[in-house]
Amino acid sequence: MPIATINPATGELLKNFEPHSDAEIAAKLDLAQQAFEHYRQTSFSERSRWLDKVADILEQEKADLAKLMTLEMGKTYKSAIAEVEKCAWVCRYYAEHAAQFLADTYVETDATKSFVKYQPLGIILAVMPWNFPFWQVFRFAAPALMAGNVGLLKHASNVPQCALAIEEIIQKTGFPTGVFQTLLIPGAKVGDLMSDDRIKAATLTGSEPAGISLAVASAKQIKKTVLELGGSDPFIVLESADLQAAVAVATTARMLNNGQSCIAAKRFILQEAIADQFEKLLLEKYQGLKVGDPMQPDTDIGPLATPDILRDLEQQVQTCVKAGAKVLIGGQPLADRPGNFFPPTMITDLSPDSAIAKEEFFGPVALLFRVPDIDEAIKLANATPFGLGASAWTTNSQEQQRFIDEIEAGAVFINGMVKSDPRIPFGGIKRSGYGRELGIQGIHEFVNIKTVWVK
Ligand code: NAP
Numbered sequence: 001m002p003i004a005t006i007n008p009a010t011g012e013l014l015k016n017f018e019p020h021s022d023a024e025i026a027a028k029l030d031l032a033q034q035a036f037e038h039y040r041q042t043s044f045s046e047r048s049r050w051l052d053k054v055a056d057i058l059e060q061e062k063a064d065l066a067k068l069m070t071l072e073m074g075k076t077y078k079s080a081i082a083e084v085e086k087c088a089w090v091c092r093y094y095a096e097h098a099a100q101f102l103a104d105t106y107v108e109t110d111a112t113k114s115f116v117k118y119q120p121l122g123i124i125l126a127v128m129p130w131n132f133p134f135w136q137v138f139r140f141a142a143p144a145l146m147a148g149n150v151g152l153l154k155h156a157s158n159v160p161q162c163a164l165a166i167e168e169i170i171q172k173t174g175f176p177t178g179v180f181q182t183l184l185i186p187g188a189k190v191g192d193l194m195s196d197d198r199i200k201a202a203t204l205t206g207s208e209p210a211g212i213s214l215a216v217a218s219a220k221q222i223k224k225t226v227l228e229l230g231g232s233d234p235f236i237v238l239e240s241a242d243l244q245a246a247v248a249v250a251t252t253a254r255m256l257n258n259g260q261s262c263i264a265a266k267r268f269i270l271q272e273a274i275a276d277q278f279e280k281l282l283l284e285k286y287q288g289l290k291v292g293d294p295m296q297p298d299t300d301i302g303p304l305a306t307p308d309i310l311r312d313l314e315q316q317v318q319t320c321v322k323a324g325a326k327v328l329i330g331g332q333p334l335a336d337r338p339g340n341f342f343p344p345t346m347i348t349d350l351s352p353d354s355a356i357a358k359e360e361f362f363g364p365v366a367l368l369f370r371v372p373d374i375d376e377a378i379k380l381a382n383a384t385p386f387g388l389g390a391s392a393w394t395t396n397s398q399e400q401q402r403f404i405d406e407i408e409a410g411a412v413f414i415n416g417m418v419k420s421d422p423r424i425p426f427g428g429i430k431r432s433g434y435g436r437e438l439g440i441q442g443i444h445e446f447v448n449i450k451t452v453w454v455k
Contacts, residue, residue: 001157003184008074008303009294009339017160020184025193028181032123032150033198035178040120040148042176044099047146051095053173055088058134065134065165067295072159073130074303074340075257076294087138093422094443098146101440102447113454118447120148121200127190127214129206130156130305131260136205137166139420141180143443145170151180152199156206158306160184191217201225201446205262208431226435226445228262228427230360231388233418234381235265236403238374239273241393245415247278250366251285253391253417255344258294258302259364260309262432263389263411263418266361268368269377275370279328279348282366286329286344303340304363310340313363316356317345320367325350330364352380360386374399382408387430389418410436 003017020028058065066080075083102118124144128136137153144151155163167182185193187210193199194217204214205228218225235253237246253265270278294302304310310333317331330345345365350357352369361367371377374394381390389411392403400414410428411418420426420438427436435445 001186003157003160003186005072005161006158006306007071007339008305009341011307011338011340014071015161017184019186019189025183025185025189028152028178028183029123029196029198031178032152032181035176036120036122036150039150039176039179042148044102044146047148047175048095048098050174051091051142051146054169054175055091055095057169057173058084058088058091061169065162068161068165069133069159070294070302072162073133073305074294075131076299076302078297079257083132083135087134090135090138090142090422090438094142094146097440098143098443101443102147104452109453111453111455113452115452117450117452118147118444119450121446121448122149123152123199124149124446125152125154125190125193125199125202127154127187127202127204127206127210128156130159131257131262133159133162134166135420137163139422139426139437139442140203141166141170142422143437144446145175145179147443147447149446150178152193153180153182154185154187154190154193155182157186187213190214194218194221194223199223203435203437203445204228211433224446226427226437227433228435228437229431229433230362230386231262231264231428231432232266232358232360232384232386233263233389233391233409234267234269234384234407236269236377236381236390236392236394237274237278238271238377238392238394238396238399240395240399241274242395242415243274243278243281246393247281247285249391249417250278250282251289254366255289255301255364258304259342260305260362263420265391265418266365266367267357267381267384268366269380270368270370271374271377272370272372275368279346279368282368283328283346286346286366289344291334291341291343301344301364304342305340307340309362310342313342313361313365316359316361317347317365319356320347320350320354323350323354323356352383358384374402378402378406382406385431386428388428388432389413391416391418 330343
């Protein structure tokens with residue numbers, strides 16, 4: 001994939017970037033290592049001051065930064081504004097709490113004094129996706145920098161201007177030079193990078209093949225990784241649920257980010273008794289959604305990020321139809337305009353046993369399934385290779401408890417939409433990956449948890 005800005009709403013190539021040469025990469029690694037030697041000695045209060053400044057700049061420049069995101073990957077401008085604001089939040093959150101999260105923890109043993117100490121590891125490589133071009137990076141960078149690590153960012157090739165803008169913001173706040181740098185390189189270069197001794201660990205958010213490739217390269221060097229991969233989250237609605245609330249949230253939960261979110265609700269699992277009504281209400285909501293120019297405030301759904309994603313989604317829908325499914329609305333790219341536009345799509349009557357039902361749909365396509373009771377709902381919810389999030393709707397407390405206990409996922413949200421939040425951990429199980437970002441757990445991923453024992 002070229003490293004370039006191509007407007008997904010028009011297909012226009014706006015800017016091409018030369019990948020960094022081997023010499024440039026080597027220089028950046030040298031600089032990152034030098035930066036670490038000094039940066040690890042800085043205090044929490046210094047780091048907090050710089051990170052709070054990052055938050056200030058994000059807030060001051062949110063209009064331009066949001067525009068850049070919309071231009072490069074097509075999310076609606078209003079959602080891009082919200083994304084920049086959330087990045088400021090995660091910066092302030094870790095600026096405030098990191099010292100407490102990483103304070104020495106005393107434990108009583110047979111020693112005179114024993115405690116756990118948290119120390120930075122060094123250079124952490126972050127391989128990031130385009131779908132939340134700022135949020136994905138900041139939820140890594142804020143805890144990593146507060147812990148005293150330095151970051152190297154390999155961002156997705158279709159969002160180079162976002163990647164460079166993030167580097168510039170972090171560098172201009174007072175953080176020592178080299179503490180956070182962007183590498184403009186293709187994914188194929190990542191494996192080699194992991195064999196450089198100075199890179200101590202890596203985090204990747206993206207697809208399974210990319211995750212596997214990074215994990216294999218890291219395993220060969222015995223380096224830690226955190227992987228945040230795909231998902232096919234269930235959205236389960238039982239008979240006792242507040243249907244109006246569930247339908248409203250179901251619409252946002254599927255269509256957020258033009259349908260391109262790892263934690264989007266992708267499989268709607270409906271108890272028979274309310275399935276007809278839910279389907280009818282959801283269809284009405286979908287009919288009311290406006291697809292179009294992502295810069296316009298009344299647009300609900302902008303273009304998909306690349307022509308490949310559009311093509312893959314169209315093929316997945318066709319495979320559903322071949323497997324006997326019905327398309328209630330949408331189903332084909334918008335042919336009357338340039339850009340990668342795909343309308344809201346609803347699919348019913350797909351056999352949950354078909355291979356296509358187990359895939360992740362990365363766009364505005366909802367798969368609807370029906371089940372007789374909670375046992376079948378949980379069984380179907382878990383019948384996926386993924387295990388990222390799940391949203392379950394019921395007012396019955398015993399049913400709520402069963403979902404909490406029995407759903408196989410990194411997160412269960414009862415009567416609400418699955419979302420990330422700086423204060424609580426985020427991550428998956430099964431093929432959705434391992435490790436956690438955010439919360440206290442996120443900042444503990446890339447530190448040496450050192451045991452100290454003194455007689
Ligand atoms: P992708 O192709 O895997 O790209 C993600 C990143 O990995 C990009 O920077 C990409 O670089 C890089 N990459 C690609 N191949 C690589 C390789 N062999 N070795 C190392 N790096 C490689 O992902 P995508 O399809 O664009 O993104 C969508 C996926 O991300 C979906 O499955 C979605 O569910 C998942 N996602 C997960 C989370 C989560 O938190 N769990 C959040 C958001 C998205 P290039 O762009 O240069 O190829």
